[in-house]
Amino acid sequence: MEHIEPHSFELVGSGRFSEMKSAGVHFDAGDILYGRLRPYLNKVHKAASEGACSAEFIVLPFPQGVDSDFMRYLLHSRELVSYASHPDNVTGDRPRINFETLAKFKFSLPPTSEQSRIVSKIEELFSDLNKGEENLRRVQALIGRYRQSVLKAAVTGELTRDWREQQKGSIETGEQLLKRILKARRAAWEEAERAKMQAKGEKPKSDKWKERYKEPVGPDTSELPELPDGWVWATVEQLASGEPRSIQSGPFGSNLLHSEFQKTGILAIGIDNVQEGKFSPGSQNRISEPKYQELEKYTARPLDFVITVMATVGRCAVLPEDLERAIITKHVYRVSTNTDLFNPHFMMWCFLGDPAVKTQVQKETRGQTRPGINGAILKEIAIPLPPLEEQTQLVDKVQNMVEMVSRVLEQIGHGTKYSQATRQSILKAAFSGELVPQDPNDEPATELMKRIAEQKSRADAAKPPRGATRKTPASKGNKTPGKLAQARKKAGLSQAKLAQATGINQAYLSQMENGRRPITPEQGQKLAGVLGVPGEDLT
Template sequence: MSEWQFVRLGEVCTKITDGTHHSPLNGSSGDFKYITAKNIKPWGLDLTNVTYVDQKTHREIFSRCDVRKGDVLYVKDGATTGRVALNPLEEEFSLLSSVGVLRPGPAVRAKYLLYALQEPQTREKMLADVAGVAITRLTLRKLNDALIPLAPLACQDRIVEKIEELLSDLDAGVAELKVAQRKLIQYRQSLLKAAVEGELTAGWRAEREKRGGIAETGEQLLERILAERRRRWEEKQLAKFNEQGKKPPKGWKEKYPEPVEPDTANLPELPEGWVWASIQQLASDAPYSLAIGPFGSNLKVSDYSDQGVPLIFVRNIRSKNYGGNFTKFVSVSKALELRSHSVEAGDVLITKMGEPPGDADVYPADQPPAIITADCIKVRANDDLIKPHFLAAAINSLVGKLQVLPITQGVAQKKVSLGRFSTIAVPIPSLDEQEEIVERLQSACCQSECVDKELISLGQMCIAQRKNILKAAFSGQLVPQDPNDEPASVLLERIRVERATQKLKRKPKTPPPLGEGARRAGEGAATKKKSRL
């Protein structure tokens, strides 16, 4: 590889700049596209959610950053720093400062530069230079000074051709994996839909009918549980009156806080014996059975510790992962203060925030009591009415999702309040059928998880293979090295000489003729000089 040379990006790019440092007014319509880091994806420039700016704003931005087709766009700020894309657009567009522009010079091919910036070692070294706390940044100076391995031009062409040949096959495999993963997601949703609408256990119900039917249907079950709940409330009220030595006032039973009934107008028809119930109706009537995480100052980062009672975050619910090295805790005394937000095994946890919110999971039996944090909802269900895993399945199903979506609010962050969430409808079959559904779901989910793990493993292998291809390419091992290629050092020197020669050939500008006043001033100065002599 004696023909190769490490060079600074500033040596091989004729321009390195970035977009505007002031976020302009932008929207879904306008005169020119406005590209930010969110539009730079692993597969290239993505205009799916592009916004626009007006012509005046664009002219101000474009005068500094005139992006052209074939420029390399490099994310230099934020969480996705290091992503690159080749600009395929003929049209002008505006750019935010989070994206850098690298214009390849005559010594480097655009696609070679694109792949060189993705090479693992080069990428790692560049990311090591980022600075910042809230938002990490790679400055233009550091971008200029970043090193890439430069091959001879002819070799660059061979490398790009070989990379694209190999990546084409690899990308086809990745595309097939993504299709398989999407189908797996669809399968899971279909399974949940069949479970909560009764299709999954239609055969089971038919068999039970042959053997005498179901002892207590979901409809009868709900009616009984709600009646028992009201009776317990009345008994507590009477006990309070007795303690106080008072006679129950007229109409005291009318003050019973009746749980809200669900709106079933747009919901699917349920099998005979099933019934819809609201979250309020199926929650336990014990204190704090419906709760959200503590507000603001009630739980601060300064309250976190390395041991004690674990905290549960949105990320735990989404990943179904609890405990582990990254767990945060609060002290036992702090947990007592926050006991209204406590979580026990079997509680159903729901994300209150997200895109969209409403992901549900059951807190596992092998985990200790915990405290939910902000943006989490806890439902402690009445176990005599609904099984926790069936409730979680209903919330995660399309039936649940379609109810959560309309009650979600917010722009930057989508959230659902506990009050609105507690009104959504959940189907209630008999307890025996719930147990049958949960068993079938768990069996099917176990199989799908095995498939999912295999797909993830194959995806990781593809990522590793991509890295290996790029490593081999930029270490001179992917394509044969031709000793007849013009070495990179000679190429760079030739380009320097050509540029210097072009500068010398430029004719100096002829100064404009002197005006009459200036000519007389010059003559006067000459006369004064002679008189002094």
Template sequence: MTSKVGIPATWTMTNVEAVSEAILSGSGFPKEFQGDTDGDYPFAKVGDISQVFRAGRKVINSAGNYISEQIRKKINARAFPPGTIVFPKIGEAPRNNYRVINSVEMIFDNNVMGIVPKNELVDKDYLYYYLTTRDFGELAVATAVPSIRKGDVGSIAFPLAPLNEQRRIVSKIEELFSDLDEGEAALRRVQSLLASYRQAVLKAAVTGELTKAWRETNQHRLESGEALLQRILQARREQWNGRGQYQEPQPPDIDELPDLPEGWVWASIDQLFNVYVGSTPSRKEPSYWGGDIPWVSSGEVAFCRISDTKEKITRQGYENSSVKLHPKGTVLLAMIGEGRTRGQAAILDIEACHNQNSASIRVSETDIPPGYIYYLLMYSYEQNRRMGQGGNQPALNGMKIKGLTVPLAPLEEMKEIVNQIEIISSRIDALEIWCKTELARSATLRQSILKAAFSGKLVLQDPGDEPASVLLERIQAARPSPSPSKPTSRTGAKTQPKVQPTLWESS
């Protein structure tokens, strides 16, 4: 039997305020009291909440900072009782929908809000799981610094089930979620193994192990890497048309480099290829933008092949700046950034320019397959990133890129290496896509479980349970009436609370 609002007849619709002892805001945390790792109270910040939530846990019981009872009194900080549901309330953090339950008495900073459940009316875990279906990012008031108000949290519509049924629902949710957790953990282990396997393949490729058998079979017909290097150097001398006398590129220092297979040789990027740093036409000139010349930003250099770009420049922008148009087969390398961008590479499948935060390695001006250099840069990604550390903004530069070392194999062997990597990579890619698909399916299944839970369809109703409406009335009758809400505008009018869809309704 179901009521008009789509919940069982023994349930009732109320709001979060009605099932809460209090909705609390955190306390200010002066810097002079921060840094202690021992004390009477954990003092948690948004980062502590984020760390717990992102680790797949719902319970927080420690923090990066602790304070004593004496300091708590001195700064007038309020401790949240165990069982409080806490979440970020200010800035962009609410959009991440982090929320956890503290299992010990804790203090939270003033960027955090907490809901203290009425335990005789609502199971804290039942309320917690319901709140995970709400998008708190949409709840934040759009001001210069977005923030969540207590009134908007309190007005969230809430389907209250009989207390015993709440506990059965929580038990069933956690049983099903436990199964999903195990499956997701297995998928993530597979993802980790695939990443390790990909790196192992790349290492085997650039050390000659991948093509060892092929090389032994074809050694008699291969031009050596040394002969190829000399041929490239001679071609560059003959094609020189720059200013002044041609300067021989710098060879690598091989004293500390490992031995290579017979027929291979160490070379530098500078010896093999022309390298250019990009540039950006003036943003102040609208006529320079919106044309038909592809222009690559460093964010697009993400271990991929580039066949189109987000932005394009005009012929006027091209002619009035120092940008260069690079041929197909050029390998781009991102030079700047603290995030994952620095050190990533891409292959141009089109002619394109690029910005000053990346460098172009014109591999296609030689016979060397661009894929070989691309996979070499993929293999050495972490090492190249370390080269760019230091300074206010970690970065590679043109000189560092020219100095990168290349284990130069015979030309035909490099082609075979690329071929074998791509065969193996296609299999790895397929498995990685399968893992992502299954993880997304698991996330969708979680939402389906929650949808069933809070519409009364996850567990059976027990006729012997006290109806939620009766329980709510009894609890309210036994408590003093709350004081009226304070006016929230200068006119004294109350603002209308926001009605928030569940995540499954908004998806």
């Protein structure tokens, strides 16, 4: 199933038959493969050659007179997808549609010639849409590269090079700022310790308790790149505030079970809420008030830097200033900083755009099945620290860029949705007889249906009785497939060329060769004329 891309007809991969874990289904060139599992994914593909597929596909060979491309587009239409995805038409927890149900979908079948005109018109219009969508994807890729280059320029100081030259000697350096951050960090720790002692009714007799403070260790810069003048490397732990639990992950194990999540209550921030440079409240889990009181120490703080540390490692954001009451959950770490001395948005952009920071995260990520980092690793990650004024300049410039990129991506999204809607409008017009004009000289579709019924009747009559041994194409007495394939190869024609020359559907031609379909006298004459053999030898 994974080898066919949803909603696009595209084959994006293949495997070996011996590697298939489920039962396989044979298909011929020209057959349509329709994904029965989760039909809303609309996995439809026209086979270019013979092969085998998972039993999760329904293989649809179509008789002569029914254009397989016409049917491919029909299966792609919104009306059929809606029908196939309807709860009444699927079964199981993983919704599947079976052939019998799919076969009940009713549609108007036009004459064969009109089917071809419809397909040609659809492909002409879709080709124009494809070009537009390709341009949108190209712009999207360029925007992504532009965003990353601006981020890199910001966190490496290139973006503020001229500003820095103008301010040289007149502003505090990163090194001086780090000393103030560490001093404030210790002061915050001492204040918190005094508050704890007062709450217990204790009064310290000396300052010996201050010796319990652990000064964070600076980074090893031996493998880190050189920074611009006035910048300095600092660890995440050094930049975290001194208040309690300034670097913290959410509750693990039985402290918070998935069954305790609910739709209302206190927000629980998880991996899905932390997007690339953006806090997204979209996917929400919540907990009750009593549960929040139990887990209050995991409370998230406005302007905390948050980062995912398991599975999807390194996605990060800054929590909004107007954040509602919330806790963080496992696999998310939060870092509280002293926002008077350090801008948490700069830390976020460093994790997203600084090659040296990203390399540290990648190097320290552990685990094969569920890669991740822990708190000890996060604390030691080194990030560049510019002067506070320069941080402000950089964050403002990056924010302006991000807003511009967001507007462009929004327009690209609108363009993509418009293109998708236009495709469905084209298909709706096609299958309601409004896309191309009807030709009164076309053979009526009723005649086509009669021939299909006759072909089906002959095929049913040719089937062996239940329980009888069915002869294979190579068996004695089944000479047609070998003769037809042999004559085609002798003439130096591919199946596709022969189908084009005779006007016989390629999928049907393939089935004639392997004995799955009969050859009518009329078809035998066409084939004989092209292959240069007596018609009776092929029927």
